[in-house]
Amino acid sequence: MGGGARGNSRVGARYGPAREGALVNAPEEVPGTGPVPGPYPPPPWHLKGQMWGGLFPAESVPAPPPDLSRLLPRTLAVFLIRYRAGTLRYDELIVGTPVRRGRRAGLYIQWIWVDDERSLWGGRRIWGVSKRLAEFRWDGSRVRVTDGEGPVAVLDVTTKLPSLPRLPLPMTGFGSVDGARTVATARFNARPAAASLRVTEWSARLPALRRADARIRFAATSFDMLMPAPARYPAPTAT
Known part of the structure; x- marks a missing residue:
C-alpha cells in the first residue's frame, strides 16, 4: 500500500528498501546480549507525557510464549507515546498482544520502536523488550515512523x-x-480522554490489520508514570 487505507479495508503494505541514511537497528536481537554502546538510566524511570492507544483486529497474530495466554483473538494493541519530561525524553511506538500470566493481565510487547538509544538499551537490558531505533517525523497530528529497514x-x-x-x-x-520472564507494573496516573487512532500506512513486517481505525481507542492528555525494575520468573517452557 503506497497510500492511505480507507474504511474497513485491510491495512498492510510492502515497502521498498530503506532510504539512505535511515537509522539503523541495534545489532542485538535478543535482549540481554551484545555490547552496550553507552550508559542508560537505572530503574525506576519517572516519565511524563502524552499517549494514544487502540485495539485493532488483525489477520493473524503470532502466538505468545507458552507461559502467556491471549486475552483477545487476532487483536493487536497499538500505543503511540511521547515522553516529554522525566528520566528521558523520547517517542515510542508499541505493537503487542493483550495477554495474561496466571491472574495478571497485561501487554506482551512484540514490536517496539524508540528514537533514543538510552531508552533502547535500558528497555532491552532492564525490562527485556526488543526495542529498535526509529525516526519519528511529526506533521501536526500525523507521525511517520521509519527504521533502518524502511x-x-x-x-x-x-x-x-x-x-x-x-x-x-x-x-x-x-x-x-536471559530467558527469564520479566513482569513490570508501572504506577501510571493519567487524564484519560476519548481519541481517534488511524493507521494510514503499515509495514508488511507487521501483521496485516483488518481495518484502519482502532476498534477501541483512548488517549491520555497527560500522564505521570513510574516504571520500576521488573520481577523475574523462571524461563517459560513449551508444553
Missing part, C-alpha cells in the same frame, strides 16, 4: 477534549531477559 507506520491521532480527571491506571508489561 517505513514502519504512519499514524493519525486526535484527542477529544475535555479529558477526565486524573486517574490511577496500572499498566503491566511482559518481557524476557
Whole structure:
C-alpha cells in the first residue's frame, strides 16, 4: 500500500528498501546480549507525557510464549507515546498482544520502536523488550515512523477534549531477559480522554490489520508514570 487505507479495508503494505541514511537497528536481537554502546538510566524511570492507544483486529497474530495466554483473538494493541519530561525524553511506538500470566493481565510487547538509544538499551537490558531505533517525523497530528529497514507506520491521532480527571491506571508489561520472564507494573496516573487512532500506512513486517481505525481507542492528555525494575520468573517452557 503506497497510500492511505480507507474504511474497513485491510491495512498492510510492502515497502521498498530503506532510504539512505535511515537509522539503523541495534545489532542485538535478543535482549540481554551484545555490547552496550553507552550508559542508560537505572530503574525506576519517572516519565511524563502524552499517549494514544487502540485495539485493532488483525489477520493473524503470532502466538505468545507458552507461559502467556491471549486475552483477545487476532487483536493487536497499538500505543503511540511521547515522553516529554522525566528520566528521558523520547517517542515510542508499541505493537503487542493483550495477554495474561496466571491472574495478571497485561501487554506482551512484540514490536517496539524508540528514537533514543538510552531508552533502547535500558528497555532491552532492564525490562527485556526488543526495542529498535526509529525516526519519528511529526506533521501536526500525523507521525511517520521509519527504521533502518524502511517505513514502519504512519499514524493519525486526535484527542477529544475535555479529558477526565486524573486517574490511577496500572499498566503491566511482559518481557524476557536471559530467558527469564520479566513482569513490570508501572504506577501510571493519567487524564484519560476519548481519541481517534488511524493507521494510514503499515509495514508488511507487521501483521496485516483488518481495518484502519482502532476498534477501541483512548488517549491520555497527560500522564505521570513510574516504571520500576521488573520481577523475574523462571524461563517459560513449551508444553
